[in-house]
Amino acid sequence: MINKDAQSILEYFKSLLNDLRVRAVPPENISDDDTFLEVEQTIKTIRAASAALGNGNLSHDIKGKGYVLGAMKSLQASLRNLTWITKTIASGDFSQRVHFLGDFSDAFNSMAEKLESSIHELEEARSHFEMVFQTIPDATVITKIADGTLMAYNRAFMEATKFSDDDLTVGSFNICDLYIERSQRETFIKKLETDGFVENLEFSFYGKENDKHIGLVSSKIIIIEGIPHTLSVIRDITELKVIEAKLKQSEERHRLLADNAEDVIWTMDLEGRFSYISPSVEKLRGYTVEEVMVQSQEEVLCPESLIHMQEGLARAIRSVQNDLPFQVFRGELEQPCKDGTTVWTEATVSGIYSEDGRFIGMLGVSRDISERKLMEEEIRRLSITDKLTQSFNRLKLDETLEQQFEWSKTNLSSFSIIILDIDHFKLVNDTYGHQVGDRVLIELVAVLNENVRSLDVVGRWGGEEFLIILPDTRLEEATVMAERLRKAVEMNPFTKAGQVTISLGVSAFKTDSSPETIVSRADTALYQAKEKGRNRVAVM
Template sequence: MNRLLRFVLTAAVALPAWLWPAAARALEPVTLQLKWTHAFQFAGYYAAKELGYYRDAGLDVTLVEGSPSADPVRNVLSGQAQYGVATSSLLLARQAGQPVVALAVIFQHSPAVLITPAGGAGRSLRGLLGKRVMIEAQSDELLAYLALDGVTAGRFVRVEHNDRPQDLVEGKVDAISAYVTTEPYYFDQAKFAYQIYTPRTAGIDFYGDNLFTTEAEIRAHPGRAKAFRDASLRGWQYAMAHPQQIAELIRSRYSSAHSLDFYLSEAAAMAPLLRTDLIEVGYMNPLRWRHIADTYVSLGQLPRDFSLQGFLYQPDPKLDLSWLGSALGLLAAISALAAYIFRINRRLATALDDSKRAGRALRDSEERHRLLTDHASDLIWTMDLDGRFTYLSPSAEKLLGYRAAELLPQTLAATLAPTSAAIATTGLQGLIAAIRAGGPVPAFRHELEYTHKQGGTVWTEATVTGMRNGAGHYTGLLGVTRDISERRLIEERIRHLAQHDMLTGLPNRALFSDRLQLALAGARRDHRQLALLFIDLDLFKPVNDQLGHRTGDLLLQDVAQRLLDCVRESDSAARVGGDEFVVLLRSIDNAEAALGVAEKIRHSLSRPYLVASHALRISASIGVALFPEHGGDEIELSKHADIAMYRAKRAGHDRVQLYQGG
């Protein structure tokens, strides 16, 4: 037998190279494009390379350092790299037709922030209007954050990022994009007082530093993609458990640009963003990706029908053992008896190992899911097919003020506001009916308004699907309820910005036009008069020229407030140009009444102003046109009010002029 086994082993050594497992073949070269310069931010990849995890997976990995202007998506799509690290803007790339695929999430919360000198932007980002902001490429979440406060493209001076936080200290820029894990270290060392603005305060909570590849890579090399992902995540687990060792490795092998203390500080700041204590590194939640996509939708950067189909990587659980079949076939031809012994021993060992691994995996999975549900910020619940709750996660108390035990005896409808209760009842009844009919079971997804224990309501987004047991039979419903109160406020704010002047808060030209047309329709129906006032400020340009646009903006805000103080709530005032305003008086008795309101406005606007320590005086020229006497539609009425205003200006400013015809 020993002689026979020696013969078998000798023959096996002579097998062609393609029949050997991956670890015994030549290593496959692949490239990973990092998104920034070498730092602990990429610790897991250094660990996977230096500890041999990539080598064990049959890969020879080259790590390419990024730069402030690097575009990992472009480099991966062009073939310069097979894998890359990028922000959640991968969704925008996907929508643009670039076939990127998210392999794993490293940062559960993005570290991207904006930093200004202490007090530099004030209480909101509006303080950055007209200021110099050094911001790196691929900073969509920060640009969206700025836009929510009205600091849109063109309203601030964008400076290309040069990776020099010292520029903020020296006053060369007014704000910089940064990572909360790195730049604060520099400023603390320099004893520089700074202020951090994070998008998470505005409900923009994105994933950060996502590992990605392309559809073509997964299609052509599925085994390689899985091996690269698994080895990388193994490296991340090790790196976060051994920060001192990996920090020393980075300094000795990759970059000595920073001190060891810097890398350790970065590692400590990363821990609450990765949350490896609660969530397995690399974990991706499809609902969280959907929430990120919905945030882009609310900002107008993605269409409402954007699909995640194909974007999230689904590793193939099947192992490629074709080489083993070929090898065993060849060995069987050499010696049937040796192959038989080999297979039996291998099966016994594998079965024992699989049994142990399965038991450990089941316990780990149960513990992981318990941690995820017990610590989830979303409310996770299950319900039987009679509509009774069977489980509610502890987050119920944070979301609704009720402990889970208080809600369990109630129906879902009893926890909702009346309108939402009707929607939810209809939706759940439809799901349960589909389950009992044995047909397709669609998911129910809707925005629902819950009542809070302390009063008031909470807006949520609920996703409900059928829940199966191990045999594949439906046993109830699984629901995930997410607080979207902040998102609804953001959406409402975006709608407001689309219809209102950003500086004064007054309606803009589009909204005023809608209101004027509605008022005209009502006036025709009720056979009553209305008046349109065109207002142009006198002597406003010298204020801008001599004291600057900031003072001019403050003056316009005071003008807007004085206009509102002069009209009724049923009337409307709007800003339609730089220093041009209009007022709609929805119902007037006669021309004298309209002229009386116009004189009240003229007198109010001519009173002195105190703006930014400057005592200022301006006046206004006001033109008045009446419906139906001076026009039967919006265009005609507006034209005649405008003519009357210019006649008031030519007559010497600071006066009211009723349209006279001609």
Template sequence: MTEQDRYKKMDISVLYVEDEPAAREKTARMLKREVRTIYLAEDGVEGLEIFKRHNPDIVITDIKMPRMDGLDMTRAIKEINKLTPVIVTTAHDDTAFFLKSIEIGIDRYVLKPIDQSLLTETLVEFAETIRRTEELRQKNKLLEEYKRAVDVSSILCKTDTGWRITYANDAFCGISGFTCAELTGKEYLFVIKHDKQEIMLRDMRSNLESNNIWKGIIEHRRKDDTSCFIDLTALPILDADDKVVEFIYIGNDVTELIDLNSRLKKLSDTDTLTQAYNRMAFNNIIETEMQRAKRYKTPLSLILFDIDNFKKINDNFGHLAGDEALKRLACIVSATIRNVDILVRWGGEEFVVIAPETNLSAANEAAERLREAIEGSDFDGIGSVTSSFGVSQFREDDHPGALIKRADEALYKAKEKGKNRVELEQ
């Protein structure tokens, strides 16, 4: 970044809602130096009206305010535009607040008194995400124009009811690198990176076998073993007696778009220290997994855990050593869990593993494997580290907060019983 760029205002608009005049004035002065446009409000009612009128790029809000608090205002804003980033300035650290924040979709927290340099860094990060999102929107628009201008069947493949390829057109062969002769007779799985797409492929097959159309983006395998992504529509072909005789797959190459989207999602969804998913990503992932568990009536479990006595590590070895311990822990867990499991850094030294198609008993065994792997690993410069675990299983009437709460209560019980152990929900 050049000196000139450093003092160039971010090309974003910010709504700042704060009922305390001194705090509002101090932070507003900083914001006026950093961003193109700032809107100020004294409470949630005024803030919501300004949001409806001006649709700012980012919202920064206090929580406790007269007439309408910051969380209720955020809920209303997310109903208007769920993509608007909301930063909450708070002195709260209680579980109820964070559970409500998860439900609403708060994007970031900044503790009071506000560290202005931290707030600026957060705005820079969101400004970059907004810029990239706009780039993605423009590319999406171009892609739609492209699709409209070309034949929708430019990439086409057919299989029989046994999922064996019977035909692939030139465009399909061109993107995959295989000839039609090389593909004919092979199972469709032959050209799909199926090891990480088991659930999606099962969903596709289930729809097709039920005579339904399926749409989605599938990662395909090229002949040189690199990947390409096809925005695919798969549909059953019926004969005069409504019997399925074959399946047809029509798609477009969206590899460039997916690459861009992956970089954007990595920027917004990844914890920079541990490379695990962050809390913002958790909200979307858990909703998707809960819906899938309901639809297919499959189990879903949550494993919440943290490093025991983490404060002592920071106090005795320093915060850099603490950071290295968190990174080491994330590596150990990532190497131990399944491909379909999802690791999230919940905050501080706390982590969550989302375990699809896993009941409470299996999740208990998985948590025990993690506990043993962590305890049996060497943490450079620190020595041995242990962790405590709380495990909960999704119930049909659950919302994300309830699932997390039961895992948190189980984790608390593990701490009370001496740490370095696994406890299950009640």
């Protein structure tokens, strides 16, 4: 048993360490003892430092010596350093790493790497969108619906209107000022609000030097930061209108112009029979004028394009029969060539009227857009491809997941996914360098592609994580596939890195409400595979 004074001292120290408000007091006969005072001051210093650190005050001056106070000073310094590194990451500098907080360092560094990877993917997606936007061959703008404020434009718009970047100050330039007739703007807005889109609406507009243009505008409503905008593509048909007017004036001038044009110019009646075709058709399709003149619609157009053209022809017939203006048709059509290949053309069809206003036929202009289609296909490929591994990127994976989810939900069929992650990939980068790490990612995709089916979709989910979508595949089948992939990777000799292993998580569509829940289960399974020692398959 301890005496009463010792018990009082212990109660006092216990209160200092544990209580928010210290009510206990030490014995009076020991309050002047140097040893007691030194211990009391140390505990009070620890108490004050703990409160300051707990409240996030890293500037608190911790005074005193000793092991515990030294450890608290070290912790304070580490937290200050961590705060500084966090601020550098927030400013966009991902070069700093934490190496002084044990297991927390690995978790923090992994988070920073994934954050850097996500930001890079967002920047890459933005770059792809900007590239696609700027390479659209027709004038394209994004404007606010409410007041017509210009928010974005491409080079084709500048070329069509002759405005410069200085003229088109984003946020202050108003697209409404370009309309020659304000009523056309009102018609545009009304149709947009009614249908949610506008397709090939004719309007007149000014260029920079007040030169007048005629265009066909196609628009769709998009929401940016909660505000309705329009994405509009404008086709300048001024020259075509001039040609049309001249053709109406003189049949000779019509044929002279058409016979020497690079584009194929043709006229047709409402039954779909040609009455004229320019000689340039032979260069486009390989058939002579005489051969094309006797071809049926099925011989002139490929099946899907024929349906598209027939729908446009039906609209034109209804307009003419109801004494309404001819609806200008504009579309991309695929046509068969004499050598067995096909060619993509852009066709613009308008009505031809006599001087007394009577409809007498249709005037069409077909332009070879084969190179543009190839460019669009390449742009599409780049926008869904991971730059390093050349597998599909996150954008394509999300798109395919959504499609597969809707298909399975509608048709009551199953599909599965596999999420896999390279084991100890950070060690590969630290040991051999990032170039070898990149090489491992490239070779891993090759191994995956060699071992999946042709209908399966392999893509980079982020960092060293990859996702595989397995259509029409039950969970048991997907598990077998995952094990086959694990063995194939384990047996593959990777350049310089040697043996590399992967952990895999598998899940399948059940009665999920969204694709995210399927991914979440696969991610949880992947975590379990890593927790159980890596280089294994887990199912959830």
